[in-house]
Amino acid sequence: MAVKSHICLLGLIILCSLLTGMSEAEVTVFSSSGENVALPCFNALSDCISTTWTYSKPRTSVTVELIAGGIKNKNIERAERLSLGSDCSLNIYKITEEDHGKYTCQQYMNGQKHGMDAQAFLHVLHVSSSSTQTEMRSGSSLTLTCQLFSYDNTCDGLIRTEDLQLFWVNQVGVNLQTDSRYQILSSGQCIKTLTTTLLNEDNNTELRCLVQKKNEIKTSASYTVKLGGMSEAEVTVFSSSGENVTLACINALSDCTSTTWTYTKHSSSGTVELIAGGIKNKNIERAERLSLGSDCSLNIYKTTKDDHGQYTCQQYVNGQKHGTDAQAFLHVLHVSSSSAQTEIRSGSSVTLTCQFFTFDNTCDSLVRYENLQLFWVNQADVNLQTDSRYQMLSSGPCIITLTTTLLNEDNNTELRCLVKMKNEIKTSVSYTVKLEGKKS
Structure with a gap:
């Protein structure tokens, strides 16, 4: 009986403790x-x-x-x-x-x-940014902190007992923990920070922090990237030196007399007016290589490595700016030779340097985060990295040099440098070997 009494008393104590304050x-x-x-x-x-x-x-x-x-x-x-x-x-x-x-x-x-x-x-759930600026530029580092605020830190208990998780995804729902572009750090049970270096193509993209409990999304908070000077209409153009390029003006009106084109080499440099009111500026160095297309596009004849940069098309009506800017970022691939001679002899050593020129050195970021690659191939498209005749050296993220000793059979052969991004060839530039005394 004593045991039963103790059990009943214990039951009452437990019941009272459960009911109290509930x-x-x-x-x-x-x-x-x-x-x-x-x-x-x-x-x-x-x-x-x-x-x-x-x-x-x-x-x-x-x-x-x-x-x-x-x-x-x-x-x-x-x-x-x-x-x-x-x-x-x-x-x-x-x-x-x-x-x-x-x-x-x-x-x-x-x-x-x-x-x-x-x-x-x-x-x-709250997301905050390390940047005090509402707009940032490509190449800037961005750190976002996602934190779940709860009563008396019950979030810690939910993580331990309810399988609650915080994680970052991109705008198509892919978990960014698997993307090397993003560094994810947990500085507390309910705090997740995301750090990345911004690219031009990040403009207007959305990064979202999710709260998931037992495989059910409970809520999410988002952050939209806004890059300074970027517009809704934007295009990236890959070209090689010597090619003719057309840069589209996506915001063009029917009459190109409203069109102005400007050029910026670097974000820290000044802006040059190329076209104003549909009329070319003849006082700039490359005026003879520029023209305005019937659709208000900007044509550049025989581009050089110095043409790389940011081109902006704007519309002005009655002296007032109309609509949003349209921007074109021109990347130029260029090959140069160590030899000052146009023709060299068999047995000579030749070094070719292939360099990719981009606005604000965004090429570095493209290499790290967009799997951009530079490599040399022969005229049969065989990668020369596998050929012991050729020595390859990368002296920077977007510079690759090729060195070889020429043979008689190399005359008129073509060596090409390619730019590939996400397994797609973006542009290429070639060098044709000309040996002295050899016939074409």
Whole structure:
């Protein structure tokens, strides 16, 4: 009997401990900063004038009264963002990370508390940037911090017991943990930082931080990359020196007299006006190699390595700028020879340097993050890296030199340097061997 009494007493103690402070209705809400949230009041009576909502600040004993007798407390800091729904739910407009915590809905009739409390625990996901600038440039480093704010750090417990996870994805939902372009670091149970070097093509792309619990996405917060000076209309052009290039003006009007083309070699250099009001600037060095197409495109005849850079097409109507800029980034591949002679002899050593010129040295980033490659091939498209006759040296991310000793049979053979990005040949430039005294 004594044993049974002890068991019954233990059961009562456990039951009391479970009931103490617990509510009949409890809900957990996940949201991201900037969203609108409605917290349900499950114990609501038909008339919301009996409803009181309170807020408990995490890790403090302070409780703030938000709604009393169905009337909003206008003396609190966020009063303008709060309202009471027709079902007595608490509406919070454009929540911030400071809104996380415990919200309690209570009912009072004739000054007496009625029924059990209904509680809502609000977890808020927030993304912040290390950059104070709203716009950044290609080549800049960006660090984003994603943090889940929860009442009394319950996030830590959710990660341990509820299989809760935070992770970053791109705009097509691919987990960025698998992409070498992005460095992901967990500096706490509920904090994930992402660091990357921005490329031109990152403009307007969206990076999202997700909260997943037991394979279910609970909420997400996004960050959209905005690069300074970038436009909605943008094109990247790959060319080799000596080619003719046409740069499209995507924002062109029907009459090219409204068109202006400018050129910027580097982001730190000045801007040169090439075309103004549809008329070519004849005072610039390369004026004879430029012309305006019937569709307002910019034609460059026999490009050189010095033509690489950023080209911007703008429209002006009655002296006022019209629409958004259209930009073209021109990358130029160039090959040079160590020999000053146009013809050399069999047995001579020749060194060819292939270099890829880009705006603001973005080639370095393209090599690291877009799998851009430079390599030499012969006229049968065989990669010369595998041929012991040729010595290859990379003296920079976008410079590859080829050295070989020429043979008689090399006369009129063609060596080509290729640019490949994501397994697609973007452009190539060739060098034809001419041996002295040999016939073509």
